[in-house]
Structure formats: structure tokens, C-alpha cells
């Protein structure tokens with residue numbers, strides 16, 4: 001490609017967004033930011049637009065006007081759209097970018113989880129491409145370069161285990177918001193940090209991996225690796241396992257998402273072998289962290305189940321962060337909403353409806369609990 005890659009950055013004020021700008025800041029000759037969007041943080045958005053020379057009609061707030069995400073994601077001049085919006089709100093941008101045949105650097109996992117089959121159909125029809133930004137999926141994307149798709153036996157997603165690794169269910173009855181936000185290895189936005197504490201994040205990533213790489217749920221394994229150095233592994237049919245290792249720094253997968261198949265000519269998070277110490281691996285505790293089991297089950301059910309899981313979880317996490325429910329209640333609420341049935345999703349309106357119904361049901365379950 002001649003000239004700098006033109007980047008549309010959605011969710012620019014968040015953890016992914018600001019780290020993406022950090023990558024671009026040190027590669028100004030290779031990337032040109034042509035549009036920015038965020039939810040409500042007008043002050044930071046304006047500062048970012050000024051720094052990166054983005055005109056004011058291309059630096060927009062989606063909090064009050066959600067349609068700007070779709071508009072910017074399909075800008076004709078964009079070479080790559082980085083979707084760093086949090087939650088289901090990112091779905092229209094994912095669909096718009098792929099419909100327009102763009103390269104989509106995808107951090108917003110909720111859109112792929114809720115609408116996987118629909119997103120993949122749009123990806124095929126529009127000729128767009130998804131490069132994963134989630135560190136685990138970026139690792140798998142990299143490891144897959146070592147063999148043919150038909151040679152893949154299984155993939156392994158690593159999980160740090162979050163702040164509550166090793167605690168029993170009884171001990172988890174009393175954990176609070178600050179405890180759950182204290183992630184041991186990654187610094188991320190609040191929603192994904194809570195998801196990491198419940199292992200719902202890993203569950204969502206299992207569904208994300210299924211949608212991205214076309215592997216069955218039986219081929220996806222989760223292993224707890226507290227050091228967060230090995231991000232993902234692929235085992236091939238001859239027994240060889242290829243892993244990707246780096247210190248926990250999202251700028252590496254963001255850089256690859258923007259530039260793939262080329263790697264960034266700057267190292268973020270290289271492993272220092274003289275200081276790394278011991279790397280350990282253990283199975284997840286499914287009794288203390290039932291969200292992982294719920295996500296596997298929803299993924300296997302398919303249809304509207306992943307959208308229901310993700311939508312109910314978003315509402316439950318918001319309620320936990322607002323101090324309305326206990327940490328253990330997050331999994332219980334998602335489970336209860338899933339029990340109501342989940343239906344099919346054949347198109348975007350179906351996905352929107354599955355999400356809407358899940359949110360209403362989750363809110364109802366929460367109100368009943370709060371009132372009890």
C-alpha cells in the first residue's frame with residue numbers, strides 16, 4: 001500500500017482507543033487518523049482531534065447520535081476501522097465496516113459474540129476482513145500462520161484468572177467493586193475488567209474464537225495462566241503447539257490489527273527472559289466461576305443464546321458497578337435470563353431484538369432481587 005493507512009478510530013477515549021493513538025503517535029508516517037468517535041467524553045475527543053489533525057465534522061460523539069458510528073465506519077477513504085467501543089453499542093459499526101468491505105481491527109468483542117453468524121455473513125458478502133485485537137485472538141491469529149486451517153487440532157485461550165483466582169465460592173460472597181476492578185496483570189476499561197473477574201470475559205472470548213476462526217467449541221480450551229505472558233496457542237494435527245508470548249501490552253495486538261500482515265517496527269512488551277520467572281498453567285475453577293460454563297453452553301446452543309448471554313451480562317455488570325447487586329449475582333442473573341429461552345438470529349433486527357429482550361429480562365430479574 002502506498003502512503004499512510006487511513007484509520008477510523010471508534011471508542012478513541014477508552015483504554016483501547018488511547019493505546020491505539022499511542023501506537024499511531026509514534027508511527028505518524030504510516031498512519032493517518034481520518035475520523036474519531038466516542039461516547040460522551042467531548043473534552044478528550046477534541047484534544048485528540050486537535051493533536052491528530054482530524055476535522056471537527058469527523059470527530060463525533062456517538063452517545064447522543066449513535067448513527068455516527070456507522071457513518072464513520074463506512075467512510076470511503078478509510079483503509080482500516082478500529083472498533084474500540086465497549087459493549088453491544090459497537091455492533092452497527094462492525095456491520096457497517098464489513099458491509100463497506102473494510103479491514104476491521106476488532107476490539108469490540110460483544111458485537112461478534114451477539115451477532116456472530118450475521119457478522120460473518122456480512123463479512124463474506126461485503127468482502128471485509130476482521131483482524132482481531134483481543135490479545136488472545138491476536139495470538140491465535142499469529143499462531144495460525146504456522147500451519148494450514150485443515151491441520152488445526154485445537155486452540156487454547158489463556159486466562160489470567162483475574163483478581164479472585166484461587167478463591168472459593170464462599171469467599172466470593174463478600175467481594176466488592178474495588179476488589180473486582182483490581183486486575184492483577186491488565187489495565188483495561190471497567191466492563192471488561194469485571195468480566196475478567198467473573199471469567200465471563202474468557203467465556204465471551206471462547207464464542208469470539210469460534211466465530212473468528214471457525215473452530216468447534218470442543219476444539220477450544222481455556223487454561224488459567226496467571227502471568228499473562230502466553231496469550232494463546234494453537235495445536236496442530238502432528239501434536240505441535242505454537243504459542244505467542246509477550247508481556248501484557250495491548251499496543252502489540254493493536255499494532256498488528258492496524259498493519260497486518262505486517263508487524264509494527266517497534267516492540268511493545270517483549271519478554272525479558274532474565275526476569276520472567278516461572279510460567280504456570282492450571283485448569284479454571286468452574287464452580288467458583290460459572291460464567292465460563294454459561295458461555296460455553298450459550299455458544300453451543302447458538303442462535304440468540306450468545307446475544308442473550310452478552311446482553312444480560314452487560315446489564316448485570318452495570319448493576320454490579322452501580323452497587324446494586326453482589327458480584328456472585330452477575331452469573332446468577334445471566335443464568336436466569338438464559339433459562340427464559342433465546343430464539344433464533346437470522347439477521348441484524350433479530351440480533352437487536354435478542355439483545356433488547358435479554359436486557360429487559362435482566363433488568364426485571366435485578367429489580368426483583370433489589371426489592372426482595
Ligand SMILES: NC(=O)c1ccc[n+]([C@@H]2O[C@H](COP(=O)([O-])OP(=O)(O)OC[C@H]3O[C@@H](n4cnc5c(N)ncnc54)[C@H](OP(=O)(O)O)[C@@H]3O)[C@@H](O)[C@H]2O)c1
Nearest residue numbers: 011013014015016039040041062085086089107108188189
Ligand atoms: N482494554 C483492553 O485492554 C481490552 C482488551 C481486549 C479487548 N477489549 C475490548 O475492547 C472494547 C473496549 O474496551 P475498553 O477497555 O477500551 O473500554 P473503555 O475503556 O471503557 O472505553 C470504551 C470506549 O467506548 C466508548 N463508548 C462507550 N459507549 C459508547 C457508545 N454508546 N457509543 C460510542 N462509543 C461509546 C467510550 O467513550 P466515552 O469515554 O466517551 O464514554 C470509550 O471511548 C471492549 O469490547 C473490550 O471487551 C479491551
